Amino acid sequence: GNSVTQMEGPVTLSEEAFLTINCTYTATGYPSLFWYVQYPGEGLQLLLKATKADDKGSNKGFEATYRKETTSFHLEKGSVQVSDSAVYFCALTLNTGGFKTIFGAGTRLFVKA
Amino acid sequence: IAGITQAPTSQILAAGRRMTLRCTQDMRHNAMYWYRQDLGLGLRLIHYSNTAGTTGKGEVPDGYSVSRANTDDFPLTLASAVPSQTSVYFCASSQGTGGEKLFFGSGTQLSVL
Numbered sequence: 001g002n003s004v005t006q007m008e009g010p011v012t013l014s015e016e017a018f019l020t021i022n023c024t025y026t027a028t029g030y031p032s033l034f035w036y037v038q039y040p041g042e043g044l045q046l047l048l049k050a051t052k053a054d055d056k057g058s059n060k061g062f063e064a065t066y067r068k069e070t071t072s073f074h075l076e077k078g079s080v081q082v083s084d085s086a087v088y089f090c091a092l093t094l095n096t097g098g099f100k101t102i103f104g105a106g107t108r109l110f111v112k113a
Numbered sequence: 114i115a116g117i118t119q120a121p122t123s124q125i126l127a128a129g130r131r132m133t134l135r136c137t138q139d140m141r142h143n144a145m146y147w148y149r150q151d152l153g154l155g156l157r158l159i160h161y162s163n164t165a166g167t168t169g170k171g172e173v174p175d176g177y178s179v180s181r182a183n184t185d186d187f188p189l190t191l192a193s194a195v196p197s198q199t200s201v202y203f204c205a206s207s208q209g210t211g212g213e214k215l216f217f218g219s220g221t222q223l224s225v226l
Binding site: 004034036041042043044045046049089093100101103104105106 | 153220
């Protein structure tokens with residue numbers, strides 16, 4: 001079946017540290033891949049996306065590359081800030097046969113000053 | 114401000130009671146969705162609607178019903194609430210149904226006692 005697996009949290013980092021949150025997927029067909037971020041007390045909002053193999057999505061210093069050979073879409077940021085503390089969700093949307101967006105379980109990030 | 118409005122923000126409900134969660138969007142998006150968010154499980158799709166007048170079942174539809182009488186509104190009804198329906202509920206929308214990003218409301222925290 002189709003699924004998204006992301007690293008368990010919480011992840012705790014000091015400010016300016018390098019961030020990696022791993023995400024791998026299983027899907028039939030050719031999915032689009034997304035990272036969403038959820039700040040405390042809010043709904044999810046799109047952080048970045050990639051729609052085909054080798055595409056790199058980027059936003060606010062975050063990056064993720066669509067790796068078809070390893071079925072991965074790892075999220076990275078070179079220098080995190082306290083304001084990046086949030087829950088991050090990896091997701092895929094299948095582009096064939098109608099709608100389906102599948103989310104990973106989420107990874108909570110704490111950034112200490 | 115354009116977006117998705119959910120009501121109520123939070124609710125405590127006795128088991129066996131009927132409850133309707135409201136969702137309204139003003140972006141004229143075709144598709145709308147209801148998700149529940151549970152710790153360690155991420156977001157799971159309850160029901161969706163690709164366009165006004167149509168609805169479909171998601172991953173966890175049992176105990177819930179929806180209607181889509183018009184483009185803007187997509188209420189979620191729990192006919193007889195049970196404690197396992199304690200969760201945070203998010204309404205979302207997208208312009209289309211293929212690989213589109215989702216826009217989320219701020220959520221409804223529901224506790225069934």
